[in-house]
Amino acid sequence: MAxxxxxxxxxxxxxxxxxxxxxxxxxFLVKEQKVLLIAYESQDRxxxxxxxxxxxxxxxxxxxxxxxxxxxxxxxxxxxxxxKSVGETSDILIGCTECETQNEVKVNLEEIKINVGETxxxxxxxxxxxxxxxxxxxxxxxxxxxxxxxxxxxxxxMALVVSCLDAVETEDERISMQDETDEEIMGFLDSLTxxxxxxxxxxxxxxxxxxxxxxxKCKDCGAENKRTLRGIDDFF
Numbered sequence: 001m002a003x004x005x006x007x008x009x010x011x012x013x014x015x016x017x018x019x020x021x022x023x024x025x026x027x028f029l030v031k032e033q034k035v036l037l038i039a040y041e042s043q044d045r046x047x048x049x050x051x052x053x054x055x056x057x058x059x060x061x062x063x064x065x066x067x068x069x070x071x072x073x074x075x076x077x078x079x080x081x082x083x084k085s086v087g088e089t090s091d092i093l094i095g096c097t098e099c100e101t102q103n104e105v106k107v108n109l110e111e112i113k114i115n116v117g118e119t120x121x122x123x124x125x126x127x128x129x130x131x132x133x134x135x136x137x138x139x140x141x142x143x144x145x146x147x148x149x150x151x152x153x154x155x156x157x158m159a160l161v162v163s164c165l166d167a168v169e170t171e172d173e174r175i176s177m178q179d180e181t182d183e184e185i186m187g188f189l190d191s192l193t194x195x196x197x198x199x200x201x202x203x204x205x206x207x208x209x210x211x212x213x214x215x216x217k218c219k220d221c222g223a224e225n226k227r228t229l230r231g232i233d234d235f236f
């Protein structure tokens with residue numbers, strides 16, 4: 001007699017922030033949780049992201065290319081699936097701003113929201129040349145050693161900028177960055193003025209992200225603390 005399979009039919013809904021598309025999902029099961037735990041224990045960022053992406057794809061009712069979604073879409077979807085899988089709250093350690101004592105703070109994952117407003121993804125560099133931007137995805141991150149490794153802040157910023165470049169548009173043509181080599185792209189960026197590059201870099205700094213404000217009283221010195229958590233790493 002075959003053993004029963006449990007919990008595979010539980011279904012919930014979430015809305016993908018950037019697409020405003022509703023998808024159905026189930027909680028992740030022990031088989032996915034084991035893979036996630038192994039990835040987190042490895043402390044390898046590439047392995048962790050791959051496990052997250054695979055878990056989301058496994059839990060969705062309908063097939064979806066999760067790697068092509070924006071990074072903040074993936075972060076949001078994972079926190080919501082995790083909330084239905086192992087609990088709505090996450091206990092994280094936050095240092096007191098006064099005495100630096102680590103305090104355990106409970107965060108309700110279901111309260112986390114992402115505000116994706118109107119985004120100007122066309123940056124005019126000159127009267128005749130513009131750059132069209134896009135939201136980055138983890139498929140690019142995983143394949144990029146700079147974003148995955150121990151790189152400098154300036155190197156990380158440059159790699160993030162490249163991941164957000166979609167195309168260069170002139171009066172006569174549209175040049176897709178997917179068709180250009182890394183050398184050509186870097187040559188283009190190196191030819192910009194500081195003001196032009198800052199306009200592009202600002203797009204990456206303004207990317208939507210997981211954000212949640214927490215307040216707590218330090219268990220040691222009693223100081224009142226307020227902190228805004230940003231990005232998925234702050235929540236686990």
